[in-house]
Each structure stands twice: as C-alpha cells, then as structure tokens.
Amino acid sequence: MDRFLFLTVDGLARGAVFAAFALALVLIWRGTRIVNFAQGAMAAATTYLGYSVTAASDSYWLGLVAAVFGGLVLGAIVERGLMRFVDVRSPLNAVIVALGLVLVIHSILGIVYGSRYRAMQVPFSRESIEIGGTALLSPYDLFVFGTVLLVMVGLALVFTRTDIGLRMRAAAFAPDMSRLLGVNVGRMLTLSWALAAAVGALAAMLVVPTEFGAHPHSTDLVFVYAFTAAVVGGLDSPAGAVVGGLVVGLVLSYVSGYADGDLSAVAILVLLIGVLLLRPNGLFASTTARQV
Amino acid sequence: MPDALLSVRGLTAGYGAAPVLQEVDLEVAPGSIAAVVGANGAGKTTLLRALCGVVGATAGEVRMDGTDLRGVRTQDMVRHGIAHVPEGRGVITELTVEENLRLGHSWRRDKADGRKATAEVFELFEPLARRRKSAGHQLSGGERQMLAVGRALVARPRLLLLDEPSLGLAPKVTAQIMALLRRLRDDTGLTVLLVEQNVRSALSIADTGVVLSLGRVVAATDAATLAADEDLRHTYLGF
Numbered sequence: 054m055d056r057f058l059f060l061t062v063d064g065l066a067r068g069a070v071f072a073a074f075a076l077a078l079v080l081i082w083r084g085t086r087i088v089n090f091a092q093g094a095m096a097a098a099t100t101y102l103g104y105s106v107t108a109a110s111d112s113y114w115l116g117l118v119a120a121v122f123g124g125l126v127l128g129a130i131v132e133r134g135l136m137r138f139v140d141v142r143s144p145l146n147a148v149i150v151a152l153g154l155v156l157v158i159h160s161i162l163g164i165v166y167g168s169r170y171r172a173m174q175v176p177f178s179r180e181s182i183e184i185g186g187t188a189l190l191s192p193y194d195l196f197v198f199g200t201v202l203l204v205m206v207g208l209a210l211v212f213t214r215t216d217i218g219l220r221m222r223a224a225a226f227a228p229d230m231s232r233l234l235g236v237n238v239g240r241m242l243t244l245s246w247a248l249a250a251a252v253g254a255l256a257a258m259l260v261v262p263t264e265f266g267a268h269p270h271s272t273d274l275v276f277v278y279a280f281t282a283a284v285v286g287g288l289d290s291p292a293g294a295v296v297g298g299l300v301v302g303l304v305l306s307y308v309s310g311y312a313d314g315d316l317s318a319v320a321i322l323v324l325l326i327g328v329l330l331l332r333p334n335g336l337f338a339s340t341t342a343r344q345v
Numbered sequence: 346m347p348d349a350l351l352s353v354r355g356l357t358a359g360y361g362a363a364p365v366l367q368e369v370d371l372e373v374a375p376g377s378i379a380a381v382v383g384a385n386g387a388g389k390t391t392l393l394r395a396l397c398g399v400v401g402a403t404a405g406e407v408r409m410d411g412t413d414l415r416g417v418r419t420q421d422m423v424r425h426g427i428a429h430v431p432e433g434r435g436v437i438t439e440l441t442v443e444e445n446l447r448l449g450h451s452w453r454r455d456k457a458d459g460r461k462a463t464a465e466v467f468e469l470f471e472p473l474a475r476r477r478k479s480a481g482h483q484l485s486g487g488e489r490q491m492l493a494v495g496r497a498l499v500a501r502p503r504l505l506l507l508d509e510p511s512l513g514l515a516p517k518v519t520a521q522i523m524a525l526l527r528r529l530r531d532d533t534g535l536t537v538l539l540v541e542q543n544v545r546s547a548l549s550i551a552d553t554g555v556v557l558s559l560g561r562v563v564a565a566t567d568a569a570t571l572a573a574d575e576d577l578r579h580t581y582l583g584f
C-alpha cells in the first residue's frame with residue numbers, strides 16, 4: 054500500500070510536467086490545426102539557453118527565466134518565419150516542416166554544445182520527505198507541482214478573463230469572423246506560438262535537470278509522452294491535456310514500479326494506440342462539433 | 346441627397362479568375378437604409394464581402410465618408426465604423442453570449458461605453474440577457490441572429506452590413522428585426538446596407554433599393570418605386 058501511494062504521488066509529479074508540455078501542444082493545435090512536432094527540439098534548445106545562463110551567472114533562477122523568455126521568442130520566430138507559410142490544407146505539410154525544423158535545431162545544438170550531457174542544477178532538494186513512514190514527495194516535486202499549477206491557473210485566467218485571451222480563442226475558433234470583429238488574427242497566432250513555446254520551455258526546464266541534463270535529445274521522450282497525453286486528452290481540450298499528462302505520468306510510474314522500467318515506453322505506446330482505437334477523438338473531445 | 350456615407354464605383358470583384366461583381370456602383374446616404382435584393386447567386390453576399398475586403402476587388406473604388414477603403418485590411422474595417430453581420434450569422438459557437446458580445450467591442454478604447462452598449466443590447470434582446478452564460482451552440486436560430494446583430498451594434502458602427510438577417514426566422518422575429526433597424530436609423534442615425542431574400546419586408550423599411558442580377562446593378566432607386574415596379578419584380582425577383 055505504501056508502495057502504491059509512493060508510485061501514485063511520484064507518477065502525478067512526473068505527469069505534471071507532461072501535462073504542461075501537452076498543454077503547449079494543445080494551444081498550438083487549437084489555433085492552427087498543427088501538431089508541433091518541433092516542440093521537443095525547441096524546448097531542448099531553450100533548455101541549453103537556461104543551462105548556459107545558469108552556468109554564466111551561477112543563478113538557477115536567471116537560467117529558468119532565460120529559458121522561458123527564450124521560448125517566447127523562439128515560438129514567435131518559428132511562427133512568423135516558418136509555420137505561417139505552411140499550407141495547412143494538407144496536414145502533412147506542417148509535419149514535414151516541423152520535422153525539418155527538428156533536424157535543424159538538433160544539428161545546431163550538436164555543433165554548439167556537442168553531444169555530451171550537461172548536468173543541470175535543481176533549486177531544491179530531491180530527497181523525498183517521509184510522511185507517516187512513507188517516503189513521498191521531495192521539495193523539488195512540490196516546486197514542480199506548484200509551478201505547473203501556477204502556469205495552468207495563469208493560462209486559464211488569461212484565456213477566460215482578459216480581452217487578449219478572448220481574442221486568441223476567437224482567432225483559433227473562427228479566424229474569418231474574428232477578423233470582421235477587428236481581431237488581428239496573425240498576431241494572435243504568433244502570440245499563441247510564443248506562449249506555447251514558453252510553456253514547453255518551462256516544462257523542459259523542470260524535467261531535464263532530473264534526468265541526465267541538457268542534451269540535443271534531452272526532450273525527445275518528454276515530447277513522446279506529452280504527445281500521448283495530448284492525444285489521450287483529445288488535442289482540442291486544455292483540461293484533457295492536463296488529465297492526459299497525469300494519466301501518462303501514473304502509467305509510467307506504475308509500470309516501472311511494479312513491472313520493469315524498460316517496459317514503460319511500450320506501455321505508453323499501448324496507451325496511445327488503445328485510446329486511438331477506442332476513442333479516436335480522445336477522452337475529452339468536445340461533443341459539440343463546430344457549426345456555423 | 347447629402348454626401349453619401351458609402352460610395353462604391355466600378356467595383357469588380359470575385360473568387361479567382363472570373364469576376365462575380367461587374368462594375369457595381371452604389372451610394373448609401375448617411376442615416377438611411379439601403380436594401381440590396383436579387384436572385385440566388387446574384388452576388389449580394391459577394392458585394393458585402395468585397396466591401397470588407399474579405400473578397401479581393403480587381404477594380405473600382407470603395408469610399409466610406411471620403412476615405413478610400415481599398416487599402417484597409419478586413420481586421421481594421423470595424424475601426425472605420427463598419428460592422429458586418431455575415432450570411433449564416435457568424436456567431437462564434439464555442440464562446441458564450443457574453444464573450445461574443447465582449448469580442449464585438451474588445452477593440453475599442455472606450456471600455457465604459459462598450460459595457461454600456463452591451464447593456465443596451467441585453468435590453469433590446471431580452472432572450473439574450475437570460476442566456477448570458479450559454480455557449481453560442483446552445484442558442485436557437487433566432488437567438489443567434491439577435492446575438493450577431495447585437496455583437497455588431499456594440500461596436501457602435503456608422504455603417505451596418507447585414508446579410509440576410511431574416512434567414513430561417515419566424516415572420517414575427519423578422520418583423521422585430523426590421524422594426525429595430527428602422528428605430529436605430531431614426532434614433533441614432535445608423536446607416537444600413539441590408540441584403541435580403543425577403544424583398545417585401547426589406548423594401549418596406551428601406552429608403553433606397555438596389556437590384557443585383559448576375560453581378561450587375563440593374564436598378565437603383567428609392568425603395569417605394571422599386572416595390573411598385575411590377576416589371577422589375579417579375580424579371581429579377583420572381584414575384
């Protein structure tokens with residue numbers, strides 16, 4: 054029972070990061086009908102930025118802020134410079150462009166940083182605290198939870214309470230009508246990409262230091278897990294992405310805890326295929342199809 | 346006639362190679378209602394779209410209060426005082442009634458007046474006030490029409506472009522909308538360009554009428570004259 058509790062809590066902690074990363078995928082999907090397959094690579098790049106800034110300034114926090122800002126800028130650049138020109142009428146176009154971007158980012162990172170793992174700091178201890186005899190969360194896990202929660206609440210407030218959030222949603226749902234209502238749809242798309250990339254950058258900064266550290270491929274698995282989470286949640290639903298992320302975290306934790314760590318990637322694939330077969334629109338797909 | 350608020354000259358526009366609209370001329374006086382009528386496919390919707398830059402024009406001139414609109418982007422039309430209620434209404438179904446209305450004035454600096462205009466719309470359309478928090482897809486056809494018109498009104502436009510507001514509505518609701526347009530014209534000096542299938546009710550409230558046929562203006566005169574012209578009605582409007 055203790056072990057189950059431990060694995061559950063651990064799974065939720067890992068899942069929080071996947072949830073944030075999946076949320077970034079959903080933000081872009083809703084606005085552009087593009088699955089940003091380059092999001093992992095983009096986050097690997099911003100993680101290096103965070104690593105370098107922390108190395109130069111000896112401040113974890115400066116590195117974190119730099120990575121998030123780097124994400125904002127990189128997201129805007131990718132949208133303005135690349136994705137805007139992709140004809141999304143054929144869904145494959147965006148996939149190919151994104152995969153091309155992945156190659157470009159990976160090779161630039163390889164040239165600049167080499168392929169050695171760079172160990173990264175964490176700001177809080179990763180030693181689990183014992184509660185009632187069971188080792189549960191570490192202070193760092195709590196930090197991760199808190200940060201992800203803050204981001205989710207922040208995004209929810211922006212999208213529901215502010216005019217800019219309203220315009221971003223409108224531009225995503227009905228670009229033509231939004232234009233007639235004075236919305237600069239292009240700018241809203243840029244903003245969506247920037248926000249999404251910043252959220253992805255943050256998620257990567259939370260998870261990469263707990264693994265081997267910065268590396269061109271440090272976010273590959275995170276991307277796969279987050280993609281699964283987003284698909285489980287229905288790609289269109291921010292709440293679904295969050296739940297999907299937590300589900301993926303739990304599956305990973307249980308499988309590696311009760312069975313074998315090597316099986317966890319397989320388990321995620323099984324989850325992905327299972328959801329696609331049983332509920333192709335995801336567990337949280339909205340039932341209200343778009344109507345004019 | 347006083348100087349026109351909207352003046353269109355030689356407008357040619359369409360979707361691709363073959364133009365749909367051919368050298369359309371049109372004048373709408375400030376504070377008046379102009380009805381655009383014509384058979385299906387005559388180009389009425391295309392005309393409204395071309396005015397807003399949704400459909401590209403290949404020739405001609407569109408002036409609003411003297412300003413050339415040809416270089417203005419669609420997203421800035423509302424800042425020039427033009428509100429467009431498109432065919433099929435364009436309510437954003439994923440957003441709530443309140444959010445649709447908020448979007449209608451979110452571009453404006455004067456937030457207080459935006460809220461005031463919203464309150465006026467709720468007064469005008471009581472069913473909307475009861476459904477503030479409902480999503481657009483939960484509304485009935487008539488409620489959507491009210492929302493689309495209300496959303497255009499909170500922008501406090503000088504020129505309102507309406508594409509078949511009576512489509513799918515009960516005669517009573519249609520009559521209400523027509524009465525509202527007339528009241529807005531009389532009380533606030535709103536100018537309206539009204540596209541309608543329902544020729545009788547459109548001409549009954551309009552000051553002037555324009556008949557489109559195959560993308561050309563075949564008649565443009567005051568509404569009463571048009572309504573009385575039997576030949577024209579038979580030839581172009583089919584009744």
Ligand SMILES: Nc1ncnc2c1ncn2[C@@H]1O[C@H](COP(=O)(O)OP(=O)(O)OP(=O)(O)O)[C@@H](O)[C@H]1O
Pocket residue numbers: 360365383384385386387388389390391392432542
């Ligand atoms: N998106 C489009 N692409 C190509 N052709 C179009 C498009 N929309 C309309 N057309 C064509 O342009 C012509 C005029 O269409 P338009 O929609 O302006 O007619 P309308 O007068 O509004 O008709 P209705 O009364 O049926 O709404 C038609 O021949 C139509 O087939």
Ligand SMILES: [Mg+2]
Pocket residue numbers: 389390391432508
């Ligand atoms: Mg039409």
